[in-house]
Amino acid sequence: MWNWIHSINKKQRAVVLLAVIIVLLIVFKLTVFSSRNARPLPSAANQAALPVGVVVVNPQNLNETVRTTGTLQPNEEVILQSEIAGKIEHIYFQEGKSVKKGQLLVKLNDSELQAELKRTELEINLAGEMEFRQRRQLELKAVSQEMYDQFLNKLNTLKAEKALINARLEKTEIRAPFEGKIGLRFVSSGSIIQANAKIASLIDDNPLKIEFAIPEKYAGQVEVGNKVYFKLQDSDTKYEAEIYAIEPKIDPATRTLNMRALYGNEKQNITPGTFADVELVVGKKTATYLIPTEALIPELEGSRIYLMKEGKATAVKVITGFRTNRSIEITSGVQPGDTVIISGILQLKPGLPVVTSKVNEIQL
DSSP states (O other), X not given: OXXXXXXXXXXXHHHHHHHHHHHHHHHHHHHHHHHHHTSOOOOGGGSXXXXXXXXXXOOEEEEEEEEEEEEEEEEEEEEEEOSSOEEEEEEOXXXXXXXXXXXXXXXXXXXXXXXXXXXXXXXXXXXHXXXXXXXXXHHTTSSOHHHHHHHHHHHHHHHHHHHHHHHHHHTTEEEOSSSEEEOOOXXXXXXXXXXXXXXXXXXXXXXXXXXXXXXXXXXXXXXXTOEEEEEETTOOOEEEEEEXXXXXXXXXXXXXXXXXXXXXXXXXXXXXXXXEEEEEEEEEEEEXXXXXXXXXXXXXXXXXXXXXXXXXXXXXXXXXXXXXXXXEEEEESOOTTOEEEOSOGGGOOTTOXXXXXXXXXXXX
């Protein structure tokens, strides 16, 4: 090596020495940097305590509530139609106004039927006189029973014709089948309508029916007379109704049980057809443990939560039960007085020091 260095000229020797010095400097800096980064990380016990929000678990009473959706329907609803074709003579209702049961709403032209009725009545009077004379003759044995029966049969036939004409006359009058509110009309006075033509709708919205369905597993926990509560969209007002009818079988397509409840809409402040969020209490539980839903950590083999014990986070596997909007029932894994961590969940790990920043209350 030294022989090789002495064999090169001074200029080459200076270049070699400079390269050696640069290599040594690089090695030195890398050694210092590695030694700094190799310092041991602080243990969990030496880390600063993480501020967390907590709740204290205590036994509570819980209403097991089923939440579903439903539709508010009128108590009665019908489309007003004419049974016969004819010309409208008069319309006796106003759109959007209330009507009484039996009130005349529409009258069709009945001039031909009235003429038929008058003619038939005259024929009945004449046939009645003939029947009376023949009956007197029969009593005197002046005519045969067969002759009298012919006059009696004609009289009865004319009476049947009169009854038929009266029935047809009734069909020229469209009356309200129940008390309610008229909707928009689709005909005008003077127009000629065909049979079954739509005239208007009639709705009875006091009370209202709420139609909804619940999962089949709750079918045995519901009966007629149970209370239900519902809210309309964009409203916090809660209304109370009562179940009056339950479908006798499960819907095989949806695996749900359909039912209806009645709400007394005396103020008529709810419009039929409105969508509603429905709550139905199907059971009650006592001495159950609830935690906020945000405290639960789902896993492949179940769920876990973090408890605060002796100032450290402790992971605990739990078994869940009934769930509400804000909380969930824990059937196994917690004891009365346990402190459940509900915030900072993503930063937690077993053994991490924690400190209480806020004690919350469990909200059902």
